[in-house]
Amino acid sequence: MRAWKALALLGFGLTSIGFANTGLELATQRETDLKFDDLFPRRSHFGSSARLLGWSHDDRYLAYTWNPFGVIGSDLYLYDSRSGKSVQVTTPDTFKPFDGDITDALKQHEESQKRLDEWEKLGDKEYRETREKFEEEQRKNTTPRKSYGGPSEVSWANGKHEFLMTYRGDIYRWKVGEKAPVRLTDTSDTESSVEYLPDDKGFVFRRGSAVYKMVFDSPLTIQLSPSLEGGVNFGGFSLSPDGNRMLVFGNKSGPPARQVDYIVYRGRFAEARKTSRSVADDDFTGESYVYLYDIRQETIADKSKKNEPFEIWKWKGGEEWEEIAVSSEPWSKDGNRFVFGSWARDKNELKIHQANIVDRKVDVLYQGTSNGEHGTPGMANPFYTADDQSVVVLLDKSDWRHVHLLDGKGGERQITSGAFEVYPLQMSADGKSVLVTSSKENLARRDIYRVSLTNGAMQKLSTEPGSRTTPVFAHKSDKYGLTFSSWSQLRELYIHNGKGEEKITDSHRSDRFWSTVKVKPELFTYENRHGDTIHGYQMIPKDMKPGEKRPLFIYVYGGPLGEGNSVQDGTWNSTSVMFAQYLTHVLGYVTVTIDPRGQSGYSAKFGRANWENVGVAQTEDLVDLIKHYEAKGMIDRNRVGLNGWSFGGFQTQHTMYTQPGWVTLGIAGAGPTEWQNYNTWYSGGVIANSPKGKPEEIDKFSLTHVAKNLTHPLMLLHGVEDTNVLYQDTVNVYRKLLQAGKGPLVELSIDPTGGHGMGGDMNNRDRHAIYLAFILKYWEAPYQNRSALP
Numbered sequence: 001m002r003a004w005k006a007l008a009l010l011g012f013g014l015t016s017i018g019f020a021n022t023g024l025e026l027a028t029q030r031e032t033d034l035k036f037d038d039l040f041p042r043r044s045h046f047g048s049s050a051r052l053l054g055w056s057h058d059d060r061y062l063a064y065t066w067n068p069f070g071v072i073g074s075d076l077y078l079y080d081s082r083s084g085k086s087v088q089v090t091t092p093d094t095f096k097p098f099d100g101d102i103t104d105a106l107k108q109h110e111e112s113q114k115r116l117d118e119w120e121k122l123g124d125k126e127y128r129e130t131r132e133k134f135e136e137e138q139r140k141n142t143t144p145r146k147s148y149g150g151p152s153e154v155s156w157a158n159g160k161h162e163f164l165m166t167y168r169g170d171i172y173r174w175k176v177g178e179k180a181p182v183r184l185t186d187t188s189d190t191e192s193s194v195e196y197l198p199d200d201k202g203f204v205f206r207r208g209s210a211v212y213k214m215v216f217d218s219p220l221t222i223q224l225s226p227s228l229e230g231g232v233n234f235g236g237f238s239l240s241p242d243g244n245r246m247l248v249f250g251n252k253s254g255p256p257a258r259q260v261d262y263i264v265y266r267g268r269f270a271e272a273r274k275t276s277r278s279v280a281d282d283d284f285t286g287e288s289y290v291y292l293y294d295i296r297q298e299t300i301a302d303k304s305k306k307n308e309p310f311e312i313w314k315w316k317g318g319e320e321w322e323e324i325a326v327s328s329e330p331w332s333k334d335g336n337r338f339v340f341g342s343w344a345r346d347k348n349e350l351k352i353h354q355a356n357i358v359d360r361k362v363d364v365l366y367q368g369t370s371n372g373e374h375g376t377p378g379m380a381n382p383f384y385t386a387d388d389q390s391v392v393v394l395l396d397k398s399d400w401r402h403v404h405l406l407d408g409k410g411g412e413r414q415i416t417s418g419a420f421e422v423y424p425l426q427m428s429a430d431g432k433s434v435l436v437t438s439s440k441e442n443l444a445r446r447d448i449y450r451v452s453l454t455n456g457a458m459q460k461l462s463t464e465p466g467s468r469t470t471p472v473f474a475h476k477s478d479k480y481g482l483t484f485s486s487w488s489q490l491r492e493l494y495i496h497n498g499k500g501e502e503k504i505t506d507s508h509r510s511d512r513f514w515s516t517v518k519v520k521p522e523l524f525t526y527e528n529r530h531g532d533t534i535h536g537y538q539m540i541p542k543d544m545k546p547g548e549k550r551p552l553f554i555y556v557y558g559g560p561l562g563e564g565n566s567v568q569d570g571t572w573n574s575t576s577v578m579f580a581q582y583l584t585h586v587l588g589y590v591t592v593t594i595d596p597r598g599q600s601g602y603s604a605k606f607g608r609a610n611w612e613n614v615g616v617a618q619t620e621d622l623v624d625l626i627k628h629y630e631a632k633g634m635i636d637r638n639r640v641g642l643n644g645w646s647f648g649g650f651q652t653q654h655t656m657y658t659q660p661g662w663v664t665l666g667i668a669g670a671g672p673t674e675w676q677n678y679n680t681w682y683s684g685g686v687i688a689n690s691p692k693g694k695p696e697e698i699d700k701f702s703l704t705h706v707a708k709n710l711t712h713p714l715m716l717l718h719g720v721e722d723t724n725v726l727y728q729d730t731v732n733v734y735r736k737l738l739q740a741g742k743g744p745l746v747e748l749s750i751d752p753t754g755g756h757g758m759g760g761d762m763n764n765r766d767r768h769a770i771y772l773a774f775i776l777k778y779w780e781a782p783y784q785n786r787s788a789l790p
Helices: 003-011 024-028 102-119 123-140 297-301 510-514 574-585 616-631 647-658 680-687 725-740 764-779
Strands: 051-055 063-064 074-080 084-090 152-158 161-168 169-177 192-197 202-207 208-215 221-223 231-241 245-252 259-264 271-276 285-292 310-315 323-325 339-342 349-356 359-366 391-395 402-406 413-414 421-429 433-438 446-452 456-460 467-473 480-486 489-496 502-505 521-526 533-539 550-556 589-597 637-646 665-669 714-719 746-751
Touching: 024 764, 051 152, 051 467, 063 152, 063 489, 102 123, 102 297, 161 192, 169 192, 192 231, 202 231, 202 285, 231 637, 259 725, 310 323, 310 339, 310 349, 339 413, 359 391, 391 421, 402 421, 421 446, 421 467, 433 467, 446 467, 502 616, 521 616, 533 574, 533 616, 550 574, 550 616, 550 647, 574 589, 574 764, 589 616, 616 637, 616 647, 637 647, 637 764, 647 665, 647 714, 665 764, 714 725, 714 764, 725 746, 746 764
Parallel strands: 550 589, 550 637, 637 665, 665 714, 714 746
Antiparallel strands: 051 063, 063 074, 074 084, 152 161, 161 169, 192 202, 202 208, 208 221, 231 245, 245 285, 259 271, 285 310, 323 339, 339 349, 349 359, 391 402, 402 413, 421 433, 433 446, 446 456, 467 480, 480 489, 489 502, 521 533, 533 589
16 A cells, blocks of 8 residues: 555544644654654764865865764865875874863763764654753753864965974964964954965964064064055955065944844743844945055064055945955966956946056946846856966856956957856966866856866866865865765865875765665756756656656745855755655655756846846746646646745745745744745845834735735745744744634644754754654645635
8 A cells, every 4th residue: 555545544543632643643654764863864964075275386285174974073084196095194183282271172072972972862752852851951051062173264374295284273383294283373352364485484374453473483473455544444354476465354343233122931030131233224334445555574674654445345334235256366476466357236227347556546347237146147257368368257248157358458258158157267377278167067066167267168177967066276276176976975175186086085974874765866857838958857656657646736935045056966955855755755745946047057147037026936836846746647646745944934924925835834933924024135135125213114015915825735834033034033923824814724833942053952864854743734634625726
């Protein structure tokens, strides 16, 4: 007997047993080789990903920090491209002479690992009691726990096999082959952003709100950054390749942001706390500045003259949002020119500027618009070609994010084109190509390409299908390191050695994880009513036969995610993949995740879909998805579920309120239901303009006006201590539902101590158990059609 039919029959005999028995127990009776608790282990099977820190000057070594599963800290490793092997450089013992807390940190970590191992062996009741007792002891213990994190930064010398690194805010120097590092600073201040001088005779670093230079074998410390005036605070810096110029980011605080209350239930009585929150109709109160400074030795040494800043950009806050885009390599080789982008959002004005510190001029190399997602202008990140005559920049002028070339004389030429995205990273060593990541072969994946600046030809460098992030290229561009993942490979460090990609790390409890994967997502597409191709992944029960109609459960986000999206090869989201495969494998449901219009990665058209129409395009695409499966004769139209979190929580509700009947069960987590109360940057960039003091201009898009249309069961979840999307958003839409007489259709599930992603009293396992009980209560107990289908 098929699982989903058996469940429906079993429900007739369980209606009087209680909510839990029509949920979890009803499902667990059908479990065979996959248990619900297998999906949510008390100790995650996932370990830490490696963090790439750069190649040595001759590309022999790649530095990265990493720790195997269960090992304390994230220590430094060097990959040797000659041998193809990695060597661990630091351990806790490396820093014991400098850090008296390490011995206690190691002991506490060992105790923690032992405790986690023991907890995995306990039954549910004993585990909960034991963990609560431990956490109560921790709350009473005011002594801070000791920790060991390993090195934070690594900066290679320009011509030697040595590097500088930071550990707990101090700087160390290590020559490859030596047994131990040499400590260079020992202060209570935090030193960071360390890098060698061009001649390797010293280094620069940040300490507090200033940048300093030190020369090896010299006691002198020289401040390079001038003191900022007029209440402007130091925010960061960038050095020119020759070390003679400095970019300084400055910021100035404005009036305090609006303060709003939220309630905390952790003591004997409820406590009102405040959090800063600039909402949709508030002004931006801060100010931002960018300066260029001449930091040549002769300039700094001459104290008789003031080193005047060259201000190249400023934003005074107010009602309109402005920002800049600066790449990791924004300088010309001689350090005289600096290229950056600026974006005035309300004017829809994107500019690419070139600042010349010698002439003290700022020229506009390009001026245009950006009509897609609000985050795209911030990705422009221009940088010079090898000859410093042209500028590479990302634009969405063609509707997709692509590589463009500015000739410095007002000319602009699109280099790549097509219905996919291309993100420029840096120039190749020979200066003829630009290295990029792209979704050219599949919008759910990311590959590495070399793109010809002459004709735009794209040469693929990566091999296996999957998703790649954080690529770090060797100086000769013939090797790179990155993190790679797919639905066949957990996220690991891979290195491309010129021939192919090789896995370097082993970070997870892989065998235990893969034993819980019974169904893998399959990519698919369908066409919406407007002819747009919508991408998704689906999981179909293995025993499903043609003509069978199964329940359909959909996961959606629907909002912008920058360079990311939900439909990505290699994602193992606990809801959209792991919980969904349980529904598919154990209960026999069709489960689906889609990226509707409104999400990132699918053109400017998709990116701007929310503007003054939030949720409408996504709802259309979701309804068209249901029609897509209905046309295939695959789904039971009486059992169509929708689930989402954050923007997805909004989208789940929007679909059920504005197109009632298409979705017959919804689970909506932490959704922003009142856009006038969400933060001003997001609301004004994604939803609509909201003039100062006129919240009604954006409130018209809020869900409180349409909640009365609900016709089918809906669960609302929220963390009470959420300061991102305030808990009041869920309370206020719940009030509207009650006022409209929809109370019997709605269940409210809260985490009293949870934040935006929850994580308080309700853990991830229990949240999904609540989902499961809610689904089976309506879909597997005696089912009656509660309304006419559209």
